[in-house]
Amino acid sequence: MIEPPAENSIWTVVVAAGAGTRFGARKQFLDLRGERVVDRSVRIASTHSSGVVVVLPADAVDGRVVTGFESGATLQASATEVRVVAGAESRSASVRNGLAEVPADAEIILIHDGARPLAEDGIYQRVISAVADGADAAVPVVALTDTIRDRRSGVVDRSSLVAVQTPQAFRAPAIRRAHAGGSDATDDATLVEADGGRVVLVEGHPDNMKITDPSDLAVAGLLLDRRQETS
Numbered sequence: 001m002i003e004p005p006a007e008n009s010i011w012t013v014v015v016a017a018g019a020g021t022r023f024g025a026r027k028q029f030l031d032l033r034g035e036r037v038v039d040r041s042v043r044i045a046s047t048h049s050s051g052v053v054v055v056l057p058a059d060a061v062d063g064r065v066v067t068g069f070e071s072g073a074t075l076q077a078s079a080t081e082v083r084v085v086a087g088a089e090s091r092s093a094s095v096r097n098g099l100a101e102v103p104a105d106a107e108i109i110l111i112h113d114g115a116r117p118l119a120e121d122g123i124y125q126r127v128i129s130a131v132a133d134g135a136d137a138a139v140p141v142v143a144l145t146d147t148i149r150d151r152r153s154g155v156v157d158r159s160s161l162v163a164v165q166t167p168q169a170f171r172a173p174a175i176r177r178a179h180a181g182g183s184d185a186t187d188d189a190t191l192v193e194a195d196g197g198r199v200v201l202v203e204g205h206p207d208n209m210k211i212t213d214p215s216d217l218a219v220a221g222l223l224l225d226r227r228q229e230t231s
Contacts, residue, residue: 009107013098016114017087040117046080112167127169136197140204
């Protein structure tokens with residue numbers, strides 16, 4: 001087993017630069033049980049990182065939209081450093097803007113979608129441990145429960161298929177090298193794999209949903225209510 005990384009060598013890039021076209025609003029700034037979606041994502045990430053880079057829309061960074069990060073309001077009980085940068089036209093380009101702000105001595109870099117505010121501690125721990133054990137990338141996944149059909153060839157055997165989540169963890173050199181060529185992908189582990197890196201899958205969680213439309217935000221609130229009731 002490879003020695004686990006030093007506590008101060010793990011950084012997380014939270015990507016929240018979307019325009020909210022499908023949602024109809026900037027979902028990352030909407031309220032989720034008294035806390036904005038992006039604030040919750042950053043807060044959870046901060047408990048597993050010595051630093052967090054938040055990638056936001058450009059007008060949020062230059063002050064036309066109040067972000068809450070400048071005052072440290074999102075991390076009142078944390079010593080985690082938070083840096084804010086502007087996003088770009090594509091998700092991958094936004095990730096690269098975030099990576100540029102991660103210190104050069106970081107050993108493990110996590111990349112997390114800001115629209116997944118329900119990522120639990122266990123997912124962070126599993127992806128970090130997998131990379132500490134030698135993987136170039138670790139991806140949380142969940143089994144598919146719906147029947148899957150290819151439009152051309154009919155029903156697909158779902159037993160070998162999984163749905164991909166974030167946070168994804170990476171050896172810092174692997175993710176930096178994968179993004180160096182400027183390629184685009186909806187999933188960062190895809191770029192690492194294309195670059196020859198070893199990607200391992202770890203257990204995700206069904207609650208770790210990505211908020212895409214207004215009904216997802218309502219469901220996320222109900223899931224948080226359930227967590228509070230059972231805690």
